[in-house]
Amino acid sequence: IGLGIAALWQIFSKKINHVLTASALTVLGLLAVPYVMAKQNWNDHDRSDRYTPRDFAKNYLESCDKNAILFTNGDNDTFPLWYAQEVEGIRTDVRVVNLSLLNTDWYIEQIKYRAYDSDPVPISFTYDQIAGERRVYCPIIEQIKKPYNIADIIEFVKSDAPEAKVPVSNTESINYIPTRNFLFPIDSAAVLQSKLIKTEQASKMEKEMVWSVKKNYIFKSELAILDIMNQTKWKRPIYFAITVGDAYLNMEDYFRLDGLTYRLTPIKSDNFDGQTGWIDTDILYDKLMNKFVWGNIDKENVYLDENNLRMTMNFRNVFARLANALLREGKRDSAVKVLDHCMQVMPEKTVPYNVFVLGIIEAYFKAGESKKALDIFQGMRKMTEQELNYFLSLDTKKAQTLSFEARRSMTVYNELARIARTYSQEKLAKELDDQMKIFYEKFVTQFPQEATNASGMEE
Structure with a gap:
């Protein structure tokens, strides 16, 4: 004022x-x-009728089995979940463990106690072993090439013996990890008793989890994850929020996509689509179609900020992955229902198209629903052409600040052309190929630093 x-x-x-x-x-x-x-500014501050924080929190929690441990990381995948449990009483049997806080001694001690309806989180580290700066991180100094049982790694890290430590200064030594190749035995009886997998999936079960950690250190929170895995020994469900990212400790090959979470399983992913986690279509279908709620994101009068819209990218991707998994199993009708439901709860009028509708488009084509595919295709094409016309009209100085966005739009347009060719939309494919040549000529002039990376786009 x-x-x-x-x-x-x-x-x-x-x-x-x-x-x-x-x-x-x-x-x-x-x-x-x-x-x-x-x-x-009213629309930017008007949150009326928008229930996304609560409903998306419910979706995280409903992605978990009973008495699960769910690892989260940021504010948006933690605090709304605690609100949902504390205030609304939603899925109080799930223990939400924040990985950022798991680097602190007080939080590790706190989660050792029962909370709501969830059991204590089993951690074998004593307070003295993790207090303050103790074991904040442990460097990986590879002395053993073969996979090492995580139980033995935990005990080695706990040791105060001189041979279990390396000097970091003239006066200080810290614990280290002698291998980057980890092993976690799989108790098949415990797995089947917990109903983690179906009886008919038992033949796919590995005898042990074996994986390598690529980075050169392990933080206290990651030590805690390994300790919790070793203590639960497949008797309690362990999940990671799909938004956790770097904290997966390179265990993604053993993840199953269960909605907004990945569940640790004894089955190695077949990786059909190149993304994280294998899919049990019965489990994921039930969550997306019956348990998930959407916070009024389909209502035109509800304002969605960038955090809400970013979250819808995850949802669209999960819907597309489920639809494709159903199609691989020959369940066409169910796949179409999944795709229709996706476009119903996240319509273009409230959730603008983004790169993740490409998976929806292609799944519709695979299911023989060409009209539905083309309706979305043309909307995505129009939006991408508008973006590229804008990026390529800027002067050189302004254009350089948007090189990433411009390249992303070029990639999307190129992918649209590929989809058109793949599904016999020849006329459409030619239109996009011809327009792509025009865009490409302008692109390499406007963004010369991107020309090398974009060299395959004009083909």
Whole structure:
């Protein structure tokens, strides 16, 4: 308001008596400036009828089996879940463990106790072993090439013996890990008793989990993950939120996509689509179609900010992956229902198209629903062409700040052309190929630093 009054004073002070101006501008500023601010910014601050934090939190929790341990990382995949449990009483049997806090001694001690309806989190480290700066991180110094049981790794890291430590200064030594190749035995009886997998999937079960850690250190939170795995020994469900990312410890080959979470399983992923986690279509179908709720994101009067829209990318990707998995199993009708439901709860009018609708388009084509595929295809094409026309119209200086976005749009347009060719839309494919040549010529001139990376786009 103060800045608004200053601006009005500068405009009117030369034309009107100063005393009158001061009085008038005070009244005008107190009324007009807040009005303009409200008018211009109301939609950005209007959260009415939007229940995405609560509903998306419910979806995280409903992605978990009973008495699960769910590892989360950021604010948006942690605090709404705690609200849902504490205030709304939703899935209080799930223990939400925040990995950022898991680097602290007090939090590790806290989760050792029962909370709501969830059992204590089993951790064998004593307070003295993890207090303060102790074992904040352990470097990996590879001395053993063969896979090492994580139970033995934990005991080695706990040791205060000189041979279990390496010097980091003249006065200090810290624990280290002598291998980057980890092994976790699989108790098949415990797995089947917990109903982690179906009886008919037992033949796919590995005898042990074996994986390598690529980085050169392990944080305290990651030690805790390994310890929890070793303590539960497949008797309690362990999940990671799909938004955790770097904290997976390279165990993704053993993940199953269960909605907004990945569940640790004894089955190695077949990796049909090149993404993280294998899919049990019965489990994922039930969650997406029957248990998940959507917070009114399909309502036109509900404002969705960038955090909400970013989350819808994950949802669209999960829907597309489930549909493709169903198609591989010959369940066409179920796949179409999944795709239709996706477009119903996240329509283009409220959730603008993004790169993840490409998977929806292709799945519709695979299911023989060409009309539905083409409707979305043309909408995505129009949006991408508008983006590229804008990026390629900018002067060189402004264009350089948007090189990533421009390249992404070029990649999307190229993918649209590929989809058209793959599914015998020859006329459409030719239109896109011809337009792509025009875009490409402008692109390599406007973004010369991207020309090498984009060299295959014009083909």
